[in-house]
Every structure is written in C-alpha cells, then in structure tokens.
Amino acid sequence: xxxxxxxxxxxxxxxxxxxxxxxxxxxxxxxxxxxxxxxxxxxxxxxxxxxxxxxxxxxxxxxxxxxxxxxxxxxxxxxxxxxxxxxxxxxxxxxxxxxxxx
Numbered sequence: 561x562x563x564x565x566x567x568x569x570x571x572x573x574x575x576x577x578x579x580x581x582x583x584x585x586x587x588x589x590x591x592x593x594x595x596x597x598x599x600x601x602x603x604x605x606x607x608x609x610x611x612x613x614x615x616x617x618x619x620x621x622x623x624x625x626x627x628x629x630x631x632x633x634x635x636x637x638x639x640x641x642x643x644x645x646x647x648x649x650x651x652x653x654x655x656x657x658x659x660x661x662x
Contacts, residue, residue: 594630
C-alpha cells in the first residue's frame with residue numbers, strides 16, 4: 561500500500577472554486593481499481609505551538625493506493641484530464657509526496 565499527499569497551492573481566494581472541481585471527480589477516483597482512499601483536507605486551527613501558520617489557499621489531498629501501478633493508472637485516468645484543464649488557471653503549484661508504510 562502507498563499513501564500519497566498532494567499539496568495543492570491555489571491562487572488567492574480560489575479554494576472554494578478548486579474544491580468544487582475536485583468534488584466532481586472524487587466519485588470516479590474512488591471507483592478506480594486499487595484506490596483505497598481519496599479525500600481533500602484543509603488546515604485546521606489546532607492551537608498546537610508546533611503547527612505552522614494556516615494556509616487558506618491550500619488543499620491537501622490524502623490518497624491511499626494498493627500499488628504503484630494503481631497510482632500510475634490514476635494519473636492517466638480519463639477523468640483526470642478534464643479536471644486538470646478546469647483547475648489549470650487556479651492552481652499555483654502542487655507537490656506530491658508518495659509514502660510507503662514501515
């Protein structure tokens with residue numbers, strides 16, 4: 561199993577617009593072979609002193625996949641193209657971290 565965190569940094573004030581587009585593909589992603597979990601998260605004000613400043617224009621997608629092949633197939637799934645096109649102008653940058661359990 562692999563865990564993926566995709567940190568999506570958005571143009572200022574575009575979080576709701578981005579989430580609206582992301583929510584359109586979530587049902588399709590969850591049906592993909594090998595998908596275990598796929599869910600968006602935003603920063604939560606925990607009050608912990610070690611937490612960095614909140615990022616109002618950032619969404620973190622937490623994903624779990626059965627294998628690297630399942631993840632690679634997800635990257636080229638038919639619904640991902642329209643999603644990328646719809647969010648191209650509001651995504652400033654994205655970082656993807658692929659993790660394995662120990």
